[in-house]
Amino acid sequence: MKIVIAGAGAMGGRFGYMLKQAGQQVILVDSWKEHIDIISQNGLTVESDGKRESVPFTAYHTKQIAHLEIADTIILFVKAMQLPEMLSDLQSIIGQNTRVICLLNGLGHIDTIKKYVSHKNIFIGVTMWTAGLVSAGHIHLAGDGSIELQNITPSENESGQQLVDIFNEAGLKARYSHDVLVSIWKKACVNGVLNGICAILDCNLYQFGQIPSHHDFVAQVVSEFAAIAKSIDNVDIDQTAVIKLIESTYDPEKQGMHYPSMHQDLVKNHRLTEVDYINGYIARKGKEQGIPVPYCELITLLVHGKEKVLGII
């Protein structure tokens, strides 16, 4: 099967690598020219379990794909803010049966994808796989993961199941889900609580858990996500369970010493964050629906404030 990985950074590289090892025909597409040039010349360098290998790949810059054939499947792994431009660039290889899979963190992506892809061809999900980018053309894989996946149009259950099988043949531990929106909201909610505040306060999860009133913050942000999840997608977030899950991440023996990805973007790398697709999405929808979501609003404002102060925007 011809699979295009649209956004071939750390995660896209991991998926491309594992699917290619399982015999799929994989093409990497990315807007980072240096990355694509190195992969084209030397292959993608994949480090894992102390081994390092160079894996040959067909790789293209996003602006150089007009000559490609229609893809069977496209897996989106861009940063949230690059999604519209990437989908626009992919138009020439999206046919009437091209399945488009979105496993991005955050909210609101389905609405964006619907503008470019027939609804019946859209598949969404969440993944617990991780990966690291070492440098251009070079990724690092560690740890275990999984995927939950579902078609957004009920008639396409079978097609969703087929994609799950393809992922499983590649060892990507996929599961067909009947309520993937619940998982998407739950993951977004966890990120919405922890990402912004750890970036603003320049702290890790353990340090966040030491802050007076941290529980009040968690409960309020979770309640705001729950209100919007219910209103927009009729999804019920089990607030008690999500709060428990969040508070379990503080343990310094487990994830506690970890800095969430938004901290890495903002504080470490001075890069634009994805806050508009997490707390910012809740803030926008809250305004539209007349539901008060003040903590998400202020977290969004503060993260953009820090982006501005640091000269990122």
Added chain:
Amino acid sequence: MKIVIAGAGAMGGRFGYMLKQAGQQVILVDSWKEHIDIISQNGLTVESDGKRESVPFTAYHTKQIAHLEIADTIILFVKAMQLPEMLSDLQSIIGQNTRVICLLNGLGHIDTIKKYVSHKNIFIGVTMWTAGLVSAGHIHLAGDGSIELQNITPSENESGQQLVDIFNEAGLKARYSHDVLVSIWKKACVNGVLNGICAILDCNLYQFGQIPSHHDFVAQVVSEFAAIAKSIDNVDIDQTAVIKLIESTYDPEKQGMHYPSMHQDLVKNHRLTEVDYINGYIARKGKEQGIPVPYCELITLLVHGKEKVLGII
């Protein structure tokens, strides 16, 4: 007149110096031992207009004032969080006619002072004077200032007027006010908007004014202060005027490059902030009165969060 300056840092030092030059009998009291020791031995070093002089002062540590006579007037210039302990230490020199003047920034001080001082002897106000502490025993004076002052008990108008006269004899440009609470709330509101967010984002006033949605933030925080001012003290804050005043501070040709005092405490000196007497006061009163004040709540939580992350609390 025997005037005790309770809290003899930069501001207390300025007031003590100016009142002493005008012929008052001034005693400095402070809990910072090194400061008091240096003043007792070498006098208070006052730098101003390129001149430096050493001014002899009677100075005591707060725990060594039991032998002092009853004071005529006490001027409070401690940090807000030190107010209860200072008032407790001052008990032996507060007589039934000792006037106690509070010019501290922030809110809630009157309730604290009422626990230690007869209501008829309490005078409150705001001051625009500033001063800098160079080192122990050494202050720096620059710029102009003023004082607004009022007694909290109407019967004491005359006594309030007398205090205004004493300040004016010392060049402190005091004015008797008939609605000093309005001025106190207005100053607290300006501080409540700018202090916390500049400390959290590590930015100056100009940078704050460059942040997207800064106006939304200002308007929301001002509205929260206004709601509590009305509910607690029946004070009407002119929100449009205060917002205009706040937004006038961004100009880099004027105050824009200035970092508010909470930034200096938290970011520069890693000292405990006074947030509990500004946004934290609004958060507590909002909870008590059932008035939603989410931005003040979250600003308070974030400032305490940063204090915790930096190891200050």
